[in-house]
Amino acid sequence: MTDPVILALTAGEPGGIGPELCLQLAVRPREAGLVVVASKQLLEARARLLGLPVALHDWAPGQEPTFSAGALSVLDVPGCASVDAGRLDPANSAYVLRTLETAANGCLNGAFDGMVTAPVHKGVINEAGIEFSGHTEFLQDLCGVERVVMMLATDDLRVALVTTHLPLKDVSAAITPERLSQVARILDTDLKAFFAIEQPRILVAGLNPHAGEGGHLGREELDTIEPTLEHLRTEGLNLIGPLPADTLFTPHWLDQADAVLAMYHDQGLPVLKYQGFGRAVNVTLGLPIVRTSVDHGTALDLAGTGNADAGSLHTAIRVGAQMARCRKTVNRGPNS
Numbered sequence: 001m002t003d004p005v006i007l008a009l010t011a012g013e014p015g016g017i018g019p020e021l022c023l024q025l026a027v028r029p030r031e032a033g034l035v036v037v038a039s040k041q042l043l044e045a046r047a048r049l050l051g052l053p054v055a056l057h058d059w060a061p062g063q064e065p066t067f068s069a070g071a072l073s074v075l076d077v078p079g080c081a082s083v084d085a086g087r088l089d090p091a092n093s094a095y096v097l098r099t100l101e102t103a104a105n106g107c108l109n110g111a112f113d114g115m116v117t118a119p120v121h122k123g124v125i126n127e128a129g130i131e132f133s134g135h136t137e138f139l140q141d142l143c144g145v146e147r148v149v150m151m152l153a154t155d156d157l158r159v160a161l162v163t164t165h166l167p168l169k170d171v172s173a174a175i176t177p178e179r180l181s182q183v184a185r186i187l188d189t190d191l192k193a194f195f196a197i198e199q200p201r202i203l204v205a206g207l208n209p210h211a212g213e214g215g216h217l218g219r220e221e222l223d224t225i226e227p228t229l230e231h232l233r234t235e236g237l238n239l240i241g242p243l244p245a246d247t248l249f250t251p252h253w254l255d256q257a258d259a260v261l262a263m264y265h266d267q268g269l270p271v272l273k274y275q276g277f278g279r280a281v282n283v284t285l286g287l288p289i290v291r292t293s294v295d296h297g298t299a300l301d302l303a304g305t306g307n308a309d310a311g312s313l314h315t316a317i318r319v320g321a322q323m324a325r326c327r328k329t330v331n332r333g334p335n336s
């Protein structure tokens, strides 16, 4: 029998669809232990609004979470200022970040085997005067690591990013040999460790149209990307590129690849979301903890309607549980 894993599930932005997606999980029994890390008052209010008969059980570290249909284990994080569906309130921001800290610290101290995150609203957290660009960067800082990698994946496509939440005007300067090397190595290592790919084949996109057209449409490929890939190949990484991004996402290239490394957020993610929005997972690679997330945002337009699709959350939990089992097996060692 496989070891049960316990995943923390943060409910995200209180005004968004995160709280109700968490409640929807109670409809059926689950294969991984789940503890929703959120305000119990918020979950009760959303369950009442939607007429969902969910029993919320208080959970404390060391206890086994409930696996029963109709029930959810909850680690209560108090301090949610307002619980209205569809409405943002900067006064909720400190609470939202406390849910992330509680889950991540629980992973670091062994109470949880991994964390899954429902979406937060980056804008409203900033409006509260707190600098925040995303879970990815927040968890990188909290865990004290120099570099992590955002990768979104469906069953058929994996897209990782060299830069994440940066204004477009800052992207070129951020693509340094150091960053590109760190990202490629993390991607290669974690595809082997968590996705059982022996020798990952990674397609690397150029930054400029036509991958720079030999320097006539930009020099980043010639000056930075090509020499860095060449060096990484001497370390054994199987990197193909830099390829023109407009034709990289075609069967000719994708059929022979395990992942795509895109230079920036909107170079890679629109393709991934066109291919599998609602079924994809967002994974943070390179952390000392397991973290997965949904592929969508807070969808304020759907909050409180009960019409939000939980498909991506199911994928995030499934992949998070697989990764957590993998990490447990490695930590346990071959002879235990």
Ligand SMILES: NC(=O)C1=CN([C@@H]2O[C@H](COP(=O)(O)OP(=O)(O)OC[C@H]3O[C@@H](n4cnc5c(N)ncnc54)[C@H](O)[C@@H]3O)[C@@H](O)[C@H]2O)C=CC1
Pocket: 017, 117, 118, 119, 120, 121, 122, 123, 135, 282, 293, 294, 295, 296, 297, 298, 299, 300, 301, 302, 307, 308, 309, 310
């Ligand atoms: N992991 C995270 O915390 C993420 C957070 N966000 C944040 O979400 C906020 C809103 O972002 P948007 O660009 O508007 O993207 P969004 O994903 O919230 O919404 C885009 C469209 O997809 C629909 N949609 C989203 N999730 C759905 C679901 N589960 N079922 C059915 N339809 C769904 C929405 O109704 C909307 O029409 C932003 O503040 C952004 O930063 C965005 C992506 C990921």
Ligand SMILES: NCC(=O)COP(=O)(O)O
Pocket: 133, 134, 135, 136, 137, 269, 282, 293
């Ligand atoms: N588009 C993906 C996204 O914005 C998710 O960011 P994060 O909150 O997981 O860092």
